Amino acid sequence: MPAANRIHDTLIVGAGFTGLGSAIKLKKAGIDDIVIVERGTAVGGTWRDNTYPGVACDIPSLLYSYSFVKNPSWSRAYPSGAEIREHIEDMTDAHGLRPLIRFNTEITGLTFDEGRGVWTASTRRRRKFQARTVVLASGPLADHAWPDIRGIDTYRGRKIHSADWDHDYDVTGKRVAVIGTGASAVQIVPELVRKAAFVKVFQRTPGWVLPRLDVPMPGPVQTLFAAVPAAQELARQALYWGHEASATALVWDTPLTGLVARLGKAHLRAQVKDPWLRRQLTPDFTPGCKRMLISSDYYPALQRDNCKLITWPIATLSPAGIRTSDGIEHHLDAIVFATGYDVHLTGPPFPVTGLDGRSLQQEWADHAEAYKSASAHGYPNLFFMTGPNSGPGHNSLLVYVEGQIDYAVRAITTILEQNLRYLDVRAQAQARYNARLQQRLTKTTWMSGCSSWYLTADGFNASMYPGFATQYLRQMRRFRSADFDAVAHETRPRAVTSTG
């Protein structure tokens, strides 16, 4: 059968951590007819794209990795982005995933054929893929965005985005600005100050910074982890429960939140002696509302002779640099935009057409909502990774992704084994789930008044899960058949020969 007419059991969109993890678990469940489409030329997703100096994960890798793909050789508690990417490459090879991946394949639309129970994906190069089930693992932070700053197109120096680092440009001896002071910036600034003539950091909102307790992984520990995987699992569990405990301070505003604020201020006092600079760096929002910043070298970097924190608002970019609202023009050779992403809070960046021609883009235009973050009514046999309200503020994203993968594998196995045309979550079940979720969200720190990428422009929270990871995992494990409509096939789906 020509490739375009073949109906795969599962199509996975994206060969980042989540797409690859899904493939591993599907294969373990005996589902081998998988195709993974990836718009880039290599695996790794955000860890392939983010190569800025200093890139690392702010969650220890023993926890920021899959429990089912153990790596005993992490070099340190917080390894570099390059090491994480290498791990993803190794995982791809170790699990035989490479032959399943179609690189350079960007999906431009997904349509469900209710009669056949088949999803058809079209691609930018006009190819077609058909599959009975789809895992959407394209990630919410896959596209970076230039900020909407006046004059940005007039600037004549080098513009570099943190998520698309320009390695051809050598910052040595250059006058460099960094706009933004979020999770990316606090990793970039300490590296830039080592090489640049000077670095000016343009801060709009100071964040809460806690120290990063990074240590090299001793050789004997690596040997122990390799010989006794249970020992590594024990270390992972210790980290998991430590992070779980932090939810009581970061997810909800409790007396422990005050303790985190005191810790943050103590860290600031210990590292910054100048009272004026300290004042400029003191946050004025509840810890946890924006992502916590984990760094032990950001404050020291800001105090180097060749670094300066600028807190005057940016008025405009000019051909020569940045003009701030105090009237000063900062002349610069390069500007680093550590200003974040074009976050996909409203679904994947391509049209998804479900039952009766309904459009996910239209339905989610204002507010995305899903059932348990992983399914949406009217879009059967489709499973979201890092979907609406799936994010943690206190634990490893991959812990949550494992719950999503298990949910998707269970549903996909059901569809295939019971030869279902489709499995669709019921509208009432989804509405009930979200009413409760949004009500629980009102009590969280994310809704306490700061601005963050977690919220849409009108303040709706479609990104975070208001609870412990343990609660999230429990709900993902519990399958309520009453919440779904299951529609059977009389025969296996027919291939249509008109496609491709």
Ligand code: NAP
């Ligand atoms: P971000 O958290 O959205 O931070 C963007 C920064 O740019 C903020 O300081 C923001 O200021 C500033 N900014 C944006 N537009 C601006 C403008 N027009 N003028 C001046 N300042 C502007 O972006 P990010 O640091 O790239 O991080 C995004 C997410 O990526 C994180 O939350 C995290 O999920 C992920 N990440 C993770 C790691 C990790 O180690 N795991 C590392 C990096 C990133 P305001 O605060 O005032 O808006």
